[in-house]
Amino acid sequence: MNRFPPRSPLPIPERVRSDAPVAQSDGSDDVRRFKAQLHRRLVVGMDLSALNAMSRDQLRQEVRRVAEELCQRSPNLLNQQERERLVNEVLDETFGLGPLETLMRDPTISDILINGPHTVYVERGGRLELTDVRFTDAAHLLHIVQRMVTQTGRRVDETCPMVDSRLPDGSRINAIIPPLALDGALVSIRRFSATPIRAADLVANRSVPQEMMEFLEVCIRARLNIVVSGGTGSGKTTLLNALSAFIPANERVITIEDAAELKLQQPHIGRLETRPNNIEGAGAVGTRDLVRNALRMRPDRIVVGECRGPEALDMLQAMNTGHDGSLTTVHANDTREALGRLEVMVGMAGFDLPMWVIRRQIAAAVNVVVQVSRLVGGARKVVKVSEVTGTEGENFAMQDLFVFKQTGVDGDRRAQGCFHATGLRPNCMERLEAHGLTLSMDLFRKRMLQPGAR
Incomplete structure (x- = not known):
C-alpha cells in the first residue's frame, strides 16, 4: 500500500524549459528551488498515521522511492547522477542534518x-x-x-x-x-572518534613519549590527583580519556560534564551531565551541584570533564577528603598558570577565604599537572608534566619532570622538537612504592626521550 498519496507532478521551474540545457548540481537557483519543492511535496504527502508503524530504515526507503518517482517526472531537469545526488540531499534534509x-x-x-x-x-x-x-x-x-x-x-x-x-x-x-x-x-x-584514542595511539602519534606515558600510568594507579591543562582544542579531553584507561576496573568512577563526551572503558561508571534552565528560567543543575551530589554516591574517583567555575572548590575538597585519584581539566597556557586558574575559580565560590588557605588547599589536593598544547602546524602534544610539591611563601612549589622543547618547523610549517626528562627525582616516588609500583630512575635522568616531530 502506498503510504504517500499520489500527487500531481512537480512543476518545473519557469526558467527551465524542456529544451534547456541540463541544470548542474553546483548550487544554481533552479536546482535549489527544485530541491526545496521536492522536499515540501514529500512532507505534505506523508501519511502521518502510517509513519508510527514504520522503522526509520523503512521510512527512509519509502521516502527514497517516492522522491525518485517525483524526480523521474522531470527527466529534462536532471540526469540520473544528479537525481541520485538530489534524492540523497533531500533524505539528509528530511532525516538528518541537511548539508x-x-x-x-x-x-x-x-x-x-x-x-x-x-x-x-x-x-x-x-x-x-x-x-x-x-x-x-x-x-x-x-x-x-x-x-x-x-x-x-x-x-x-x-x-x-x-x-x-x-x-x-x-x-x-x-x-x-x-x-x-x-x-x-x-x-x-x-567530533570524536567512535573508537576512543588510547594511550598507545598517543605514543604512536608522537603526542607523548612512552616514558612519559609510563609515569602517568603509575600516577593513575597510585591514585594521584591529576589536572590536565591546555587551551581550546589542544587535546585535554582526548588525553583524559586515554589516562582513564589506567583506572583499575574494580573502582567506582563518577564522571561529571557539561556535555557528555568522555568515553571511559571501565565497567563501573556513573555518568552525570549538567542541565540548563528550562523555559521558565528555573531548574538548572550545575557542575557544582553534581560534584556535591557525587560525594554521596560512594565514588572511588571523581572525574570532572572541565573545571571552569566555583565547582573547583568542591573538586578540591573531594580530592582532599578521601577521593584520591580524581582527574579534571582546566583552560590554561602553562602548568603553573593552571594552579593560578584554580585559585581564581575557588574565589568564585563566594567564600571569604584567605589566599594562603586556598593555595594550601590546592597544593595538598593536586599532585601532578599535565600541559597539552596545539603547536604550529596543528600537532597536539603533551609539552610538560609538572609535580606540585607544596607552597613557598605566596607561591606554589613545583618541579618540571618532563618537557617538550620545540627546535623549529619543517617545510610544511609543522613544529619540530624533542621530549626531555629534566633529571629531577619526583617527590611522589615514595607514594608510588607504597602502592607497590616502581619506576626506574632512568625515566627521569636528563636525556632526550624521543623526537617529537610529526
Missing part, C-alpha cells in the same frame, strides 16, 4: 565551524579548510541548529540564544544565534 551530513560522515574531520549560512570550515589534521558546504539562508541554518540541540532535550531560541549540547554520536556542539550572532548562527561541532 552537514556529508561532513559528519567524514572520519578525517575533527571540527566543523559554521560562520553563518554560507561559510563552513572544517579541521583536518590540525589545519582549517574552507568547504563548499552552504545553507540556503540563515533560517535554514537556524532550523538545522534547532534540530541538533532538541535531540538531547536542549533548546536554542531568541530567549536562550546560546547552547552547549551533544549529538547522539557523541559530538559536542556549541551554538550562538541571532540577535547575538550578527551574520547568522555561529556553530562549533567537536
Whole structure:
C-alpha cells in the first residue's frame, strides 16, 4: 500500500524549459528551488498515521522511492547522477542534518565551524579548510541548529540564544544565534572518534613519549590527583580519556560534564551531565551541584570533564577528603598558570577565604599537572608534566619532570622538537612504592626521550 498519496507532478521551474540545457548540481537557483519543492511535496504527502508503524530504515526507503518517482517526472531537469545526488540531499534534509551530513560522515574531520549560512570550515589534521558546504539562508541554518540541540532535550531560541549540547554520536556542539550572532548562527561541532584514542595511539602519534606515558600510568594507579591543562582544542579531553584507561576496573568512577563526551572503558561508571534552565528560567543543575551530589554516591574517583567555575572548590575538597585519584581539566597556557586558574575559580565560590588557605588547599589536593598544547602546524602534544610539591611563601612549589622543547618547523610549517626528562627525582616516588609500583630512575635522568616531530 502506498503510504504517500499520489500527487500531481512537480512543476518545473519557469526558467527551465524542456529544451534547456541540463541544470548542474553546483548550487544554481533552479536546482535549489527544485530541491526545496521536492522536499515540501514529500512532507505534505506523508501519511502521518502510517509513519508510527514504520522503522526509520523503512521510512527512509519509502521516502527514497517516492522522491525518485517525483524526480523521474522531470527527466529534462536532471540526469540520473544528479537525481541520485538530489534524492540523497533531500533524505539528509528530511532525516538528518541537511548539508552537514556529508561532513559528519567524514572520519578525517575533527571540527566543523559554521560562520553563518554560507561559510563552513572544517579541521583536518590540525589545519582549517574552507568547504563548499552552504545553507540556503540563515533560517535554514537556524532550523538545522534547532534540530541538533532538541535531540538531547536542549533548546536554542531568541530567549536562550546560546547552547552547549551533544549529538547522539557523541559530538559536542556549541551554538550562538541571532540577535547575538550578527551574520547568522555561529556553530562549533567537536567530533570524536567512535573508537576512543588510547594511550598507545598517543605514543604512536608522537603526542607523548612512552616514558612519559609510563609515569602517568603509575600516577593513575597510585591514585594521584591529576589536572590536565591546555587551551581550546589542544587535546585535554582526548588525553583524559586515554589516562582513564589506567583506572583499575574494580573502582567506582563518577564522571561529571557539561556535555557528555568522555568515553571511559571501565565497567563501573556513573555518568552525570549538567542541565540548563528550562523555559521558565528555573531548574538548572550545575557542575557544582553534581560534584556535591557525587560525594554521596560512594565514588572511588571523581572525574570532572572541565573545571571552569566555583565547582573547583568542591573538586578540591573531594580530592582532599578521601577521593584520591580524581582527574579534571582546566583552560590554561602553562602548568603553573593552571594552579593560578584554580585559585581564581575557588574565589568564585563566594567564600571569604584567605589566599594562603586556598593555595594550601590546592597544593595538598593536586599532585601532578599535565600541559597539552596545539603547536604550529596543528600537532597536539603533551609539552610538560609538572609535580606540585607544596607552597613557598605566596607561591606554589613545583618541579618540571618532563618537557617538550620545540627546535623549529619543517617545510610544511609543522613544529619540530624533542621530549626531555629534566633529571629531577619526583617527590611522589615514595607514594608510588607504597602502592607497590616502581619506576626506574632512568625515566627521569636528563636525556632526550624521543623526537617529537610529526
